[in-house]
Amino acid sequence: GDSVTQMEGPVTLSEEAFLTINCTYTATGYPSLFWYVQYPGEGLQLLLKATKADDKGSNKGFEATYRKETTSFHLEKGSVQVSDSAVYFCALSMGDSSYKLIFGSGTRLLVRP
Amino acid sequence: SAVISQKPSRDICQRGTSLTIQCQVDSQVTMMFWYRQQPGQSLTLIATANQGSEATYESGFVIDKFPISRPNLTFSTLTVSNMSPEDSSIYLCSVDRRASYGYTFGSGTRLTVV
Numbered sequence: 001g002d003s004v005t006q007m008e009g010p011v012t013l014s015e016e017a018f019l020t021i022n023c024t025y026t027a028t029g030y031p032s033l034f035w036y037v038q039y040p041g042e043g044l045q046l047l048l049k050a051t052k053a054d055d056k057g058s059n060k061g062f063e064a065t066y067r068k069e070t071t072s073f074h075l076e077k078g079s080v081q082v083s084d085s086a087v088y089f090c091a092l093s094m095g096d097s098s099y100k101l102i103f104g105s106g107t108r109l110l111v112r113p
Numbered sequence: 114s115a116v117i118s119q120k121p122s123r124d125i126c127q128r129g130t131s132l133t134i135q136c137q138v139d140s141q142v143t144m145m146f147w148y149r150q151q152p153g154q155s156l157t158l159i160a161t162a163n164q165g166s167e168a169t170y171e172s173g174f175v176i177d178k179f180p181i182s183r184p185n186l187t188f189s190t191l192t193v194s195n196m197s198p199e200d201s202s203i204y205l206c207s208v209d210r211r212a213s214y215g216y217t218f219g220s221g222t223r224l225t226v227v
Contacts, residue, residue, distance in 0.1 A: 042220065
């Protein structure tokens with residue numbers, strides 16, 4: 001079935017370091033792809049999305065490119081801040097009649113000053 | 114995107130009791146989704162709720178344990194019945210008008226069963 005695989009965490013970085021969180025997917029069709037962020041004690045917020053191959057989603061300095069050839073949607077940020085410390089979830093939706101989201105396991109990011 | 118009000122935000126309940134979680138959306142939506150996030154884990158879909166029809170449950174979730182109501186296009190409830198400590202989780206509702214637009218989540222209900 002459809003699934004999402006994320007790199008294991010936690011990821012610990014110093015402030016201003018470069019961030020990459022890997023995400024790959026398995027799907028029978030052409031999904032929409034999402035990154036969600038969950039700050040401590042809060043719900044999920046949509047960070048960015050891409051709906052077709054080669055699309056680049058971006059928001060708050062984060063970027064991810066939909067790569068069909070490698071079935072990947074890696075999250076990147078050039079310079080992380082302490083406030084970026086959170087759990088990041090990669091997810092996909094097939095856009096079929098159920099429209100449900102399938103989540104990866106989540107990657108905890110800790111940014112140290 | 115839609116604004117979702119979910120309550121209660123947290124609760125501590127005795128085993129064997131039931132808790133009903135409410136989700137109110139500020140605009141009409143066709144489908145509402147209920148997710149569970151167990152401690153330190155990812156999110157798992159419990160069920161999809163369409164207005165006017167019975168909810169569709171994912172494998173491993175049953176209506177007797179997680180009854181859902183969807184009386185109109187802006188409101189839904191999820192009940193966690195006959196609770197045990199294993200039900201301690203965060204429960205989140207979510208809506209989306211179109212899959213490609215992204216999904217909005219409520220702030221979640223943090224449930225602890227003692």
